[in-house]
Amino acid sequence: MEFEPPIVTGVGWETPLGNTLDGVWARLLKGETGVREVPSGTPLRSNLAAIVPDVPLEQPPGERQHTLATRAITTALADAGLTPEVLAGPGTELILGTSYAANLDDPDVVRLDDWARGVAEALGYPRPPLCVATACSAGSDALLMGAELIRSGQREVCVCVGADIVTPAKRLGHSLLGTMSPDGLRAFDSRHNGMILGEGAGALILESVNHARSRCARERAILHGAGSANDAAGMTAPDPAGSSVVLAVERALAGSGLTTQDISVVSAHGTATPVNDAVESTSLRTLFGAAAEKPTVFGTKGALGHSLGACGTIEAITLIQALTDRQVPPVQGLDEPIDDFPLPLPPAQDRGTPVPAGSGLSLTLGFGGFNTALLFTVPAADHE
Structure with a gap:
């Protein structure tokens, strides 16, 4: 049986330039940047970073990631015209991706997917969520998994999320690796000399064609x-x-x-x-x-x-x-x-x-x- 590709019906994000869809996009088009000086307690190759401004750095890293993920998901569900109750349905899958999350900074973490379980519980998702940790591709792989679940007919709705945070351990690690730029991220420029760490969360709602069209959902895109x-x-x-x-x-x-x-x-x-x-x-x-x-x-x-x-x-x-x-x-x-x-x-x-x-x-x-x-x-x- 042939299954059609999934439809993106809702999106939500938390970024260093804000969290409204049109507002962040307008700032990107204007050439604005969320990169700024962020003090560090440890000497680094650079103190530059891109931080979500309204989630205080003083909060524990795990709490910050939880906030970013849950807010992005809530926004995406609303954008899709869905209520949080859809998460409790048997045809819905919650898929969350990250790199190390707060695990490098929190010695009390027992499982690498603890953060994902916490997000699921907070949103009323009744089952253990899928958690992807394929480094910088984790968010994309969450979408890949969601697309396959829908294309194969196993799920009608997939909530696909990528979330990550700037933490002291990540800053120190990339500084020591030499992957951090001392003065700015210049992709594809002859002066390129490394990246600048950022943080945020993005959530996309994928639906099967039948599910989306049966409720006359807006179709933002097709994956x-x-x-x-x-x-x-x-x-x-x-x-x-x-x-x-x-x-x-x-x-x-x-x-x-x-x-x-x-x-x-x-x-x-x-x-x-x-x-x-x-x-x-x-x-x-x-x-x-x-x-x-x-x-x-x-x-x-x-x-x-x-x-x-x-x-x-x-x-x-x-x-x-x-x-x-x-x-x-x-x-x-x-x-x-x-x-x-x-x-x-x-x-x-x-x-x-x-x-x-x-x-x-x-x-x-x-x-x-x-x-x-x-x-x-x-x-x-x-x-x-």
Whole structure:
């Protein structure tokens, strides 16, 4: 039996630039950034970070992540026109993704999924939720799992969440790894020298076609395909050939009815580490280098920071916004693109670059070689 791809009927997020859909998007288009100086009790390579402003840093990290996740889910359910009671239904799955959450900073954590169980309990979800911890791809993998559950007919509604927080241990870890920039995140710029940590949460409501249309739900987007691959090249460094990134995209395209020619926008992982930027450049050249019409690439980590396990869902929302609005925000800090980057990039000084109608590709590349690709389109009515 053939099952249709899931429909995105609701979205919600908590970001360093706010938590309203249109408000955050407008600030991104204006080139604003949530990155600022955040004092640290330990010497770091940089004190820059992107913090959600209305969740006090003085609170314990686990409480902060709980707040971000539950607020994003509540917003997404309301945006979908669903009440929280839908979570109690047997046809609903709650899927939460993160990296290490607060576990590196809290010695009392017993299970790595304690935070997810706490969110589920607070929202009235009656079963243990699914918890994904595939590093920076965790949010995207939550969406991949939700899409598969709906496509296979096992669930009617999937609430897919990515949530993560800035903590002292994460800041120290990335400082020691050398992945943290001392002066700013400049993805795909020749001066790139690392990322800046961020935090937030993104939630997307996926529904089967029958479930969404039986209640006349608004259709924000269609998740046409999802694919993942692991290069197993190292604990932190990706495979420089980019072959598993390409494989993840090919798996997302398989059975979707789409080809690379249908993609007009790419939301890149764009961490601004020289290694990551090189891998994405190589992968995108393999995928789109021969295309007559090349998609525009954008990335939002310069504005929102690298929110680790949350970035996949947050960036899925920015991609849906770009497809709906037919424009992409500037890439923060991009003034001197790296040599021979294969696709168009919106420079930092632009304030909304137009893109043609089409489909969108979101890429996430996680530590440990976790690479995930998501393919979205928006309904034709939203293009008119």
